[in-house]
Amino acid sequence: MKRFCIRWDKRPRFVCDVHLARVAKYLRLLGFDTVYRNDISDDELIGRCRFGRIGLTCDRRLQKRAPESIIVLRCEDAQKQVRRLDAVFDLKRYALPFRRSLCCNRLLVPAEKNLDIPKETYRWLTGFWRCPRCGKLYWKGTHTERMRQKVYSLLDYQKKC
Numbered sequence: 001m002k003r004f005c006i007r008w009d010k011r012p013r014f015v016c017d018v019h020l021a022r023v024a025k026y027l028r029l030l031g032f033d034t035v036y037r038n039d040i041s042d043d044e045l046i047g048r049c050r051f052g053r054i055g056l057t058c059d060r061r062l063q064k065r066a067p068e069s070i071i072v073l074r075c076e077d078a079q080k081q082v083r084r085l086d087a088v089f090d091l092k093r094y095a096l097p098f099r100r101s102l103c104c105n106r107l108l109v110p111a112e113k114n115l116d117i118p119k120e121t122y123r124w125l126t127g128f129w130r131c132p133r134c135g136k137l138y139w140k141g142t143h144t145e146r147m148r149q150k151v152y153s154l155l156d157y158q159k160k161c
């Protein structure tokens with residue numbers, strides 16, 4: 001990744017181009033406000049950068065239209081791309097994992113135990129969150145352990161914290 005002229009001293013917010021679905025999902029998993037749609041236009045992406053978001057793209061031509069606020073990510077493994085962003089924006093410092101809906105970027109809200117959850121899972125669960133937009137439920141369980149491991153590896157932690 002080239003060096004950037006972007007200076008950042010607060011929690012970064014992002015907008016991803018259509019090719020960066022997985023990067024967007026990982027950034028949301030880490031708690032970063034990340035706009036992603038599979039139909040976002042170049043103009044909209046640039047427009048959102050004017051409101052303080054950092055644009056992420058694989059397209060150098062797009063980056064040239066707003067070089068001060070758009071970063072070109074080499075098209076490679078999404079995990080590597082996130083690690084590169086960590087090196088630039090110090091994501092470790094600002095990460096708040098498991099706070100956002102992975103599908104629509106909203107902050108999750110606490111939810112009551114929900115009867116749709118299988119009873120055998122139900123008993124030992126302690127926390128439930130709901131996305132206020134899509135209604136998806138998130139809860140502590142084996143799948144969150146897998147996601148926790150993903151967070152550790154995205155941020156390249158040497159050991160669990």
Ligand SMILES: [Zn+2]
Pocket residue numbers: 101102103104105106131132133134135136
């Ligand atoms: Zn959602």
